[in-house]
Amino acid sequence: MLEEPCIIQMNIDRFTAMLNLRLADDQRARIEQSLAEAHTQLGQAIQRLARAIEQDEQAEVCTQARPLPGRSHPRQSVSMIMRRWALVAFVAGATCGVVRSASAQDAAAGEAVFKSQCGICHSVQAGKNLVGPSLFGIVGRPAGKAPGFHYSPANRDSGLTWDAATLDRYLTSPGTVVPHTIMTYGGLKDAKKRADLIAYLSTLH
Numbered sequence: 001m002l003e004e005p006c007i008i009q010m011n012i013d014r015f016t017a018m019l020n021l022r023l024a025d026d027q028r029a030r031i032e033q034s035l036a037e038a039h040t041q042l043g044q045a046i047q048r049l050a051r052a053i054e055q056d057e058q059a060e061v062c063t064q065a066r067p068l069p070g071r072s073h074p075r076q077s078v079s080m081i082m083r084r085w086a087l088v089a090f091v092a093g094a095t096c097g098v099v100r101s102a103s104a105q106d107a108a109a110g111e112a113v114f115k116s117q118c119g120i121c122h123s124v125q126a127g128k129n130l131v132g133p134s135l136f137g138i139v140g141r142p143a144g145k146a147p148g149f150h151y152s153p154a155n156r157d158s159g160l161t162w163d164a165a166t167l168d169r170y171l172t173s174p175g176t177v178v179p180h181t182i183m184t185y186g187g188l189k190d191a192k193k194r195a196d197l198i199a200y201l202s203t204l205h
């Protein structure tokens with residue numbers, strides 16, 4: 001059995017130093033939260049994988065000749081070590097992925113854009129509709145699916161899915177992409193701000 005999956009407890013300072021990143025406080029707080037969630041899920045996944053590996057190894061040992069007394073079976077120990085390293089590499093990769101994607105696209109700047117441009121009509125809390133629908137989980141969601149929100153037929157029947165590219169076009173000029181939408185927002189013309197904003201929206205899951 002793997003004991004504690006120690007690599008996922010490497011703290012954020014070591015990761016940011018490794019990746020040569022400088023983080024603002026709020027970026028750091030969000031990354032810490034994402035990491036904590038990822039750690040919990042990965043920890044559970046590792047325990048399951050470790051159990052599966054153990055069972056698998058036992059099965060393998062049964063099909064092999066018994067090792068000499070007092071000596072472990074060489075084939076078994078090599079394959080166990082390799083699998084464990086594969087697991088550790090997977091965990092490290094997943095954890096680094098969280099850190100990289102969150103900072104590279106500057107979701108923190110996007111949150112500020114959201115507050116100034118969108119927050120008056122949209123909440124990011126799940127299920128909380130204001131003048132506009134909740135934008136929790138919006139990235140990747142088909143149009144018109146926030147529970148309890150009364151959409152215009154234009155939005156509801158648009159057939160769009162809010163992936164990053166579609167959001168980018170929509171937020172540039174909502175009325176062009178969804179004619180007759182009841183979202184009375186003129187559009188965000190600054191491409192960098194749109195990219196930051198979409199990076200922020202992608203974190204809302």
Ligand code: HEC
Nearest residue numbers: 117118121131132143144145151152155181182183184185
């Ligand atoms: C004046 C209020 C208002 C502002 C400001 C506003 N929205 Fe909206 N938004 C709405 C309304 C109302 C709808 C529903 C549109 C419809 O049904 O036609 C909507 C719909 C949307 C949708 C489609 C949601 C879905 O589930 O299909 C997205 C995405 C969206 N807004 C993003 C944004 C973003 C990002 C901003 C900031 C750049 C923004 N909105 C600013 C009111 C607003």
